[in-house]
Amino acid sequence: MIKGLYEAHLPVSDMEASIEFYKKLGLALAHKGEHVSFMWIKKGKSWIGLWESEEVNLPYHPSIRHIAFQVDLENISSAKEWLHLKNIDVSEAFGFEPARQPLVLDNDPQAHAAIYFNDPDGNSLELIAPLRLDVNESFEKMELTEWLRLKK
Template sequence: MIKGLYEAHLPVKDLSRSIEFYEKLGLELASKNEKVVFFWIEKGKSWLGLWESEKVNTPYHPSLRHIAFQVDLNDIRQAKHWLLERGIEVREEFGITPKEPIVLLNKPHAHAAIYFHDPDGNSLELITPLQIDDAKVDVNNKSYLSEWKEKE
């Protein structure tokens, strides 16, 4: 029945500023009206709604105001540089300095990710799976992607 996530929504204070930011990420504007815009994440498959609101200052929690965009392994390796070229600073997450993508170990899964904020402080993430449903995921593995070694 369920095939994937079609849409997610975030509050923003200034729609014009947010449109500029999300276009820097390469998202295509799908629809716009006075208080809401939609960007295609993957055209016809998933999109992001941005709602202009005074409620932008809702306290952050990962269950609120967080979007993770899936990218492939080659792209995650270049993600920090790609973001910095667009004037977007990466941020620390889980107490790990963002010198490069970090490895998230949630046995039996492993992902590489890098984190940043949009202009309203919404938490954004670029993420790629490294190992899925693999009992060999080593929860003692290193924190950075360059140190990651898949288990044989």
């Protein structure tokens, strides 16, 4: 029945600035409305809704102001440079400074490589790539470079 996640929504304070930011990430404008616009992540498969609102000033919590975009493992290592070329700063996450990202998340029995950044309104965004699924092997969060060195 369920085949994936089609949409997620974020509050924004300036629709035009937000549309331009998400275009820099490679998303395409699907619909522009007066107070809500939609950006394709993958046309016909998934999009995000951007809601212009005063409610954007809610305190951050990942359950309401966070989206993770899946990327290939081959791309996660170059994600920091890709963001830098778009004038987007990597954010500290889980005690890992930008210089130590991408990091590996310890979601046992899964492991994912991730890098974090914010949109213009401080919504938390993440690029994430699966490293392994359904493998019971506990570990602590670490830098991706360390993970790859240990797995050789």
